Amino acid sequence: MEIKSHLLPALRLTLVCLVFFCGFYTLIVWSVAQLAPNQGKGLVITQNERTYYVNVGQAFTADEYFWSRPSAVDYDAAGAGGSNLGPSNPAHLAEVEQRIRYFLEHNPGLDRSQVPSDLVTASGSGLDPHISVEGARVQVKRIARLRKVPEETLRQLVDQYTEAPLLGLFGTARVHVLKINLALQNL
Amino acid sequence: MNTEILGIVLMYVLVLALAVPLGRYIGKVFNHESTWLDALFNPLDRLFFQLGGIDPHRPMTWKQHLVALLTINMIWFIFSLFVLTNMSWLPLNPDGNPSMSADLAFNTSVSFVTNTNLQHYSGETGLSYLGQLTLMLWQFISAGTGMAISAVVFHALRERTTGELGNFYGFFVRSCTRILFPIALIGAVILVFNGTPMTFEGKDTITTLEGVTQHISRGPAAAFISIKQLGTNGGGYYGPNSTHPLENPNYLTNLLETVFIFLIPLALVFAMGRVVRRPRLAWMVYGVMTVGFLLLVVPSIYFEMKGNPALADLGIAQPLGSMEGKEVRFGPAASAYWAINTTCTSNGSVNAMHDSLTPLTGLFALLGMMINCFYGGVGVGFLNFFVFIILAVFISGLLVGRTPEFLGKKVEAREIKIAMLVALLHPFLILAGTALASYLYTTNPTEYADWLNNPGFHGFSEILYEFSSASANNGSGFEGLGDNTPFWNLVSGLVMLLARYLPIIGPVAIAGLLARKKYIPEGAGTLKTDTATFGIMVLAVISIVAALAFFPALTLGPLAEYFTMTK
Numbered sequence: 001m002e003i004k005s006h007l008l009p010a011l012r013l014t015l016v017c018l019v020f021f022c023g024f025y026t027l028i029v030w031s032v033a034q035l036a037p038n039q040g041k042g043l044v045i046t047q048n049e050r051t052y053y054v055n056v057g058q059a060f061t062a063d064e065y066f067w068s069r070p071s072a073v074d075y076d077a078a079g080a081g082g083s084n085l086g087p088s089n090p091a092h093l094a095e096v097e098q099r100i101r102y103f104l105e106h107n108p109g110l111d112r113s114q115v116p117s118d119l120v121t122a123s124g125s126g127l128d129p130h131i132s133v134e135g136a137r138v139q140v141k142r143i144a145r146l147r148k149v150p151e152e153t154l155r156q157l158v159d160q161y162t163e164a165p166l167l168g169l170f171g172t173a174r175v176h177v178l179k180i181n182l183a184l185q186n187l
Numbered sequence: 188m189n190t191e192i193l194g195i196v197l198m199y200v201l202v203l204a205l206a207v208p209l210g211r212y213i214g215k216v217f218n219h220e221s222t223w224l225d226a227l228f229n230p231l232d233r234l235f236f237q238l239g240g241i242d243p244h245r246p247m248t249w250k251q252h253l254v255a256l257l258t259i260n261m262i263w264f265i266f267s268l269f270v271l272t273n274m275s276w277l278p279l280n281p282d283g284n285p286s287m288s289a290d291l292a293f294n295t296s297v298s299f300v301t302n303t304n305l306q307h308y309s310g311e312t313g314l315s316y317l318g319q320l321t322l323m324l325w326q327f328i329s330a331g332t333g334m335a336i337s338a339v340v341f342h343a344l345r346e347r348t349t350g351e352l353g354n355f356y357g358f359f360v361r362s363c364t365r366i367l368f369p370i371a372l373i374g375a376v377i378l379v380f381n382g383t384p385m386t387f388e389g390k391d392t393i394t395t396l397e398g399v400t401q402h403i404s405r406g407p408a409a410a411f412i413s414i415k416q417l418g419t420n421g422g423g424y425y426g427p428n429s430t431h432p433l434e435n436p437n438y439l440t441n442l443l444e445t446v447f448i449f450l451i452p453l454a455l456v457f458a459m460g461r462v463v464r465r466p467r468l469a470w471m472v473y474g475v476m477t478v479g480f481l482l483l484v485v486p487s488i489y490f491e492m493k494g495n496p497a498l499a500d501l502g503i504a505q506p507l508g509s510m511e512g513k514e515v516r517f518g519p520a521a522s523a524y525w526a527i528n529t530t531c532t533s534n535g536s537v538n539a540m541h542d543s544l545t546p547l548t549g550l551f552a553l554l555g556m557m558i559n560c561f562y563g564g565v566g567v568g569f570l571n572f573f574v575f576i577i578l579a580v581f582i583s584g585l586l587v588g589r590t591p592e593f594l595g596k597k598v599e600a601r602e603i604k605i606a607m608l609v610a611l612l613h614p615f616l617i618l619a620g621t622a623l624a625s626y627l628y629t630t631n632p633t634e635y636a637d638w639l640n641n642p643g644f645h646g647f648s649e650i651l652y653e654f655s656s657a658s659a660n661n662g663s664g665f666e667g668l669g670d671n672t673p674f675w676n677l678v679s680g681l682v683m684l685l686a687r688y689l690p691i692i693g694p695v696a697i698a699g700l701l702a703r704k705k706y707i708p709e710g711a712g713t714l715k716t717d718t719a720t721f722g723i724m725v726l727a728v729i730s731i732v733a734a735l736a737f738f739p740a741l742t743l744g745p746l747a748e749y750f751t752m753t754k
């Protein structure tokens with residue numbers, strides 16, 4: 001029977017592949033990771049003796065911080081995910097409407113048309129570490145009032161913490177929420 | 188020029204610039220020509236063959252190739268079932284994650300062995316590190332399977348008259364060690380240095396700046412993510428795939444991961460040109476695929492950058508575009524570009540949640556999977572395209588009143604029947620599956636209430652998307668679908684099985700049958716298949732089959748949603 005003659009070589013070849021790809025390949029990548037920042041355990045920043053993951057977004061909901069984006073999983077980095085709500089879903093639209101109202105309540109003097117969509121929509125991972133530049137600028141007034149610092153200082157801070165597109169040419173400009181909030185602490 | 192658009196142009200230029208030389212290299216590997224990497228890989232391959240007890244020079248017929256392929260795939264499936272149902276007590280489980288239920292393990296094993304990577308679990312909570320590494324093994328060798336079988340078809344198309352088409356294990360090992368392994372390694376290293384975890388330590392716990400406790404899943408992610416992108420696998424290490432900031436930390440890694448989606452499918456087209464010794468034919472195939480891809484990707488980028496019209500009605504600004512389910516560091520343009528890359532190629536990884544795409548982008552993503560041969564999966568993408576070439580040869584032959592021929596071989600009734608069956612299987616699986624699930628849902632909406640995360644037309648799209656993804660061996664999802672139930676696990680598992688192996692068996696049989704036929708030298712009366720005219724013919728056949736099969740279903744889903752939103 002033809003299958004029988006293939007069975008043993010197939011089994012042996014599978015074991016060789018197992019050792020090579022699961023073992024050898026993984027080991028090489030892991031060894032290289034020992035030379036990478038923080039030994040491949042994820043990039044971190046430390047301030048006031050506390051450590052934070054750079055690439056994992058955190059929830060910022062207090063008015064004296066720059067808010068991060070809404071998250072469908074409440075920034076749970078052990079169970080990340082998006083809302084998976086469709087663009088026409090009434091529940092989704094109602095939720096966005098509620099977020100807009102909440103935002104305007106906490107940022108008096110602003111008009112609806114000034115609210116950028118990334119501040120009222122949930123990210124794909126629920127862990128987005130960034131907001132758009134518009135999303136940071138629009139929060140300056142509120143934070144300046146609560147922290148009693150000049151708006152101009154905060155506007156400069158936003159400019160300073162705006163991450164340019166790759167090589168200035170490719171992709172989006174954005175503001176890293178954790179980094180700018182850590183800078184706020186140091187003002 | 189807009190930096191988001193410029194980023195996309197860079198991604199395409201980069202992948203084309205890499206795919207042409209890589210295609211030449213793959214052609215050499217398939218031809219057993221010498222390359223500068225031989226010093227490294229000849230001894231390695233010899234070790235594989237010695238330990239495997241394989242003679243890589245023993246030629247096989249097309250039937251023997253298929254038996255070898257199916258046998259080794261069966262072994263992988265059984266091995267996978269064992270690991271996934273026993274993870275809880277096996278080693279490398281620092282987070283203490285549970286074993287899978289039988290139906291979920293069946294679905295997941297089928298999914299990874301068939302190069303689909305549909306996931307009804309989330310990596311953070313559903314797999315141990317051993318489970319992740321086992322699935323990573325399938326990501327390498329299921330891609331190797333696709334490449335090996337495409338090598339068989341290339342050889343069959345080249346030979347004048349022969350029944351012997353090289354050795355399956357030979358092609359398979361060479362694909363894995365000489366092509367997938369070195370490129371995946373480069374990708375993994377770049378990811379590691381950009382912040383993707385590669386550690387065997389378990390979850391970390393930190394306190395956020397606002398004082399909340401946050402648990403952070405880690406693991407050997409970088410090794411996994413590189414090959415999942417490269418092998419058109421697409422199964423994410425983390426639940427939300429490459430939207431996750433540890434899986435895809437910045438725009439540079441997004442560039443790398445996007446290039447990896449297209450790299451090998453594109454290179455294989457040029458490899459075909461080299462093996463068959465018809466570079467012009469390769470450019471024809473490339474041209475048709477590229478036109479098709481552009482028709483899907485350009486409007487998708489437009490609609491995502493324009494934003495969601497329903498949110499515009501709420502009066503807010505959408506300076507970036509539609510942002511629900513998307514990440515700021517990529518932006519809507521790079522997300523839409525990825526969405527069409529991943530669905531055209533049967534990759535299935537995502538960097539934005541497809542369920543939240545605007546309706547027409549969702550439609551183009553669906554079409555990418557329904558057509559499934561604009562670049563396509565590694566190896567199998569060309570096989571699907573080959574079926575349409577055969578059909579176009581036949582129809583063109585009828586139109587001009589000549590015996591249909593392809594590369595000097597007569598195409599006769601038997602080949603056409605096989606090609607037609609394969610071309611119709613895909614729509615049949617998608618539509619029959621969608622019909623069954625829709626029937627169950629509508630007759631008992633309370634019992635199946637957990638299936639759909641969205642009401643109305645979009646809910647129907649979720650079902651249609653799941654079956655398209657399973658049948659295209661894609662693996663992405665409208666993830667709102669509550670799919671970890673025995674019904675979805677079994678039904679989509681069966682669809683993946685049929686849609687993987689029948690579209691491999693069919694084209695290999697056609698190529699094998701053609702190879703045995705007498706070679707007729709090309710004359711003045713031969714239909715030229717490496718011309719733009721014939722390319723248009725192939726594109727027409729693809730479009731007609733797709734339109735006839737899928738237009739009604741698309742009308743009920745994304746098109747209906749679009750028109751209700753723009754009323």
